[in-house]
Amino acid sequence: MATHRSCALWSCCGRRWSRVMRCCRLPGFRSSWPRGPLGARHLSQEKQATETHFGFETVSDKEKGGKVYHVFESVAKKYDVMNDMMSLGIHRIWKDLLLWKMHPFPGTQLLDVAGGTGDIAFRFLNYVRAQHKRKQKKQLRAQQNVSWEEIAKKYHNEEDPLGGSRVVVCDINKEMLKIGKQKARAQGHKAGLAWVLGDAEELPFDDDKFDVYSIAFGIRNVTHIDQALQEAHRVLKPGGRFLCLEFSQVNNPLISRLYDLYSFQVIPVLGEVIAGDWKSYQYLVESIRQFPSQEEFKEMIEDAGFEKVTYESLTSGIVAIHSGFKL
Numbered sequence: 001m002a003t004h005r006s007c008a009l010w011s012c013c014g015r016r017w018s019r020v021m022r023c024c025r026l027p028g029f030r031s032s033w034p035r036g037p038l039g040a041r042h043l044s045q046e047k048q049a050t051e052t053h054f055g056f057e058t059v060s061d062k063e064k065g066g067k068v069y070h071v072f073e074s075v076a077k078k079y080d081v082m083n084d085m086m087s088l089g090i091h092r093i094w095k096d097l098l099l100w101k102m103h104p105f106p107g108t109q110l111l112d113v114a115g116g117t118g119d120i121a122f123r124f125l126n127y128v129r130a131q132h133k134r135k136q137k138k139q140l141r142a143q144q145n146v147s148w149e150e151i152a153k154k155y156h157n158e159e160d161p162l163g164g165s166r167v168v169v170c171d172i173n174k175e176m177l178k179i180g181k182q183k184a185r186a187q188g189h190k191a192g193l194a195w196v197l198g199d200a201e202e203l204p205f206d207d208d209k210f211d212v213y214s215i216a217f218g219i220r221n222v223t224h225i226d227q228a229l230q231e232a233h234r235v236l237k238p239g240g241r242f243l244c245l246e247f248s249q250v251n252n253p254l255i256s257r258l259y260d261l262y263s264f265q266v267i268p269v270l271g272e273v274i275a276g277d278w279k280s281y282q283y284l285v286e287s288i289r290q291f292p293s294q295e296e297f298k299e300m301i302e303d304a305g306f307e308k309v310t311y312e313s314l315t316s317g318i319v320a321i322h323s324g325f326k327l
């Protein structure tokens with residue numbers, strides 16, 4: 001396993017090189033990452049294999065998981081309010097778009113990895129419930145001579161308003177799941193929803209189990225992204241779909257400049273004022289800059305065995321939705 005992971009990290013570093021070099025010019029860059037291809041070759045294979053990034057900081061892959069855990073443990077209670085404040089609610093539209101792209105049907109089995117406080121899962125449940133209702137109405141309209149008793153029975157005695165759909169929220173962080181469960185209770189979600197503590201790199205599920213795997217704003221925080229992608233492929237049924245909503249690369253230079261200013265000058269301040277946590281929000285903006293571009297990430301998804309991989313950039317590339325199929 002160690003050798004396998006080393007290779008994954010090595011190949012990933014090659015593709016990320018131009019992106020990392022771009023990061024070196026950003027305000028606040030403090031990484032000890034080598035500043036050119038020669039520097040990279042001077043590092044021993046051993047050292048490369050165990051180094052990764054926590055924001056702009058170079059850390060060992062053993063350390064990263066703990067640091068990421070601490071970030072989300074610390075922000076959990078203020079996570080939802082921070083997202084609304086930082087994005088002026090735009091993150092909600094991105095999440096809605098992910099669901100429209102997924103277009104689940106009654107019966108869909110979804111695994112939402114790094115599902116945190118449940119935003120994707122709740123949208124999924126609302127979506128399939130509405131779909132199921134629509135389908136039911138259509139069926140009733142198509143039937144001739146239905147009595148009002150039959151109609152009432154269909155509406156009130158419905159055994160499963162989700163039509164067999166289920167969502168499992170899997171996250172490594174207990175505090176994020178705790179907030180998610182509280183939100184589920186408050187919003188009245190119970191049926192068709194399960195919460196599982198687990199690592200995206202070693203999912204506690206059997207092979208070929210889910211129709212859809214989603215991950216929103218999660219994969220950027222995972223230590224071995226290649227490993228998480230392979231796990232996504234393993235747990236999907238043949239024909240299943242991988243969907244990822246993640247920060248990406250802004251291609252318009254003017255928007256990119258404004259976005260950098262906003263990210264580095266405003267977001268950590270909001271983090272401090274609202275959540276009393278500058279460092280976690282500094283990590284957020286740094287980790288966004290470290291994440292591969294749309295094309296690079298598409299390649300990584302293909303390397304994990306997915307086919308028909310496509311992506312759509314949203315809000316000038318601030319985020320992108322990647323999609324792939326296990327065929």
Ligand SMILES: COc1cc(O)cc(C/C=C(\C)CC/C=C(\C)CC/C=C(\C)CC/C=C(\C)CC/C=C(\C)CC/C=C(\C)CC/C=C(\C)CC/C=C(\C)CC/C=C(\C)CCC=C(C)C)c1O
Pocket residue numbers: 071072075078079080082083086087088090091217255258259261262265266267280281283284315318
């Ligand atoms: C710890 O890890 C995490 C913690 C979390 O809580 C969440 C996550 C995961 C993340 C999410 C679920 C989504 C979170 C959302 C974001 C990080 C924000 C994404 C950003 C946007 C949608 C807006 C992007 C901004 C631009 C394209 C540039 C526009 C910006 C400006 C006009 C302001 C430029 C800033 C300056 C010149 C600095 C000085 C300005 C001030 C002090 C005034 C403050 C200004 C504002 C508050 C304006 C805010 C403006 C917007 C949001 C603009 C929206 C408009 C458009 C997108 C066109 C996680 O991993």
Ligand SMILES: C[S@@+](CC[C@H](N)C(=O)[O-])C[C@H]1O[C@@H](n2cnc3c(N)ncnc32)[C@H](O)[C@@H]1O
Pocket residue numbers: 068072113114115116117118119120170171172173176198199200201215216217218221222223
């Ligand atoms: C920015 S939040 C995203 C939450 C949610 N998907 C959303 O869109 O609001 C990132 C989540 O990834 C989780 N996470 C980080 N590393 C993980 C891993 N290795 N396995 C599973 N979850 C992980 C964190 O605990 C956190 O809840």
